[in-house]
Amino acid sequence: MKSAFKTIYLIALLGALGLVASPTLAELSPTKDPSPFGQALIIYYSQTGVTDKVARQIQSLIGGDLLLVETERTLPKEEKAIIDAMKNNWREKIAVPTKTPAPDVAKYDTVFVGSAVWFAQPALPMQDFLNKMDFLGKKVIVFGTSGSGPGQAYDLLAQSIKNGQVLPGGKIFDRQTLLSEDLPVLISAWLTDLRSRAQKSQ
Numbered sequence: 001m002k003s004a005f006k007t008i009y010l011i012a013l014l015g016a017l018g019l020v021a022s023p024t025l026a027e028l029s030p031t032k033d034p035s036p037f038g039q040a041l042i043i044y045y046s047q048t049g050v051t052d053k054v055a056r057q058i059q060s061l062i063g064g065d066l067l068l069v070e071t072e073r074t075l076p077k078e079e080k081a082i083i084d085a086m087k088n089n090w091r092e093k094i095a096v097p098t099k100t101p102a103p104d105v106a107k108y109d110t111v112f113v114g115s116a117v118w119f120a121q122p123a124l125p126m127q128d129f130l131n132k133m134d135f136l137g138k139k140v141i142v143f144g145t146s147g148s149g150p151g152q153a154y155d156l157l158a159q160s161i162k163n164g165q166v167l168p169g170g171k172i173f174d175r176q177t178l179l180s181e182d183l184p185v186l187i188s189a190w191l192t193d194l195r196s197r198a199q200k201s202q
């Protein structure tokens with residue numbers, strides 16, 4: 001009997017006898033594939049939860065650490081209420097301060113940076129947070145989620161990555177598509193595209 005199979009068999013047997021808590025098959029055979037991203041940090045801002053789903057799916061497929069950017073002031077969770085609360089900040093270009101400190105990215109190989117799109121730009125809290133960041137020459141992949149019009153959000157996000165190398169293939173996902181189709185399949189296809197771009201550039 002191969003040793004991995006023996007271990008699984010033994011744990012299952014002990015579990016059946018009630019001697020150890022049975023782990024699930026997923027715990028026994030992890031499927032995360034970090035290559036070619038290495039140790040990843042996934043930084044993101046999400047107010048209504050869509051970008052959060054993308055960030056968590058990336059992590060479930062490649063591993064790494066998640067960092068949710070949080071605002072100093074509590075904002076509403078419902079889209080229309082957020083728009084009402086933020087309209088003036090957007091028109092008058094007033095920053096929305098974040099309480100999340102900028103992390104040290106030195107120990108990571110790749111940093112994913114994701115944001116909701118607000119007013120055809122990266123969400124205002126993400127703009128504030130990125131002003132505090134230094135990407136120290138790291139590879140950066142930019143992503144986001146939007147309603148029907150992402151406008152300049154991707155380019156503005158990419159331009160906000162100080163001292164980082166923004167890799168091609170980043171993407172602003174359409175909210176409707178994400179919520180109506182198979183999210184794991186969509187994100188997995190995107191990661192496959194990023195992997196093939198990385199291979200071609202070697």
Ligand SMILES: Cc1cc2nc3c(=O)[nH]c(=O)nc-3n(C[C@H](O)[C@H](O)[C@H](O)COP(=O)(O)O)c2cc1C
Nearest residue numbers: 046047048049050051116117119120146147148149
């Ligand atoms: C204040 C605000 C402004 C928005 N402006 C835009 C916009 O200009 N274009 C667009 O496509 N979607 C816009 N949206 C929709 C969001 O981009 C979309 O719902 C996104 O998936 C939200 O991400 P989240 O759930 O991670 O917060 C806006 C949403 C809010 C709350």
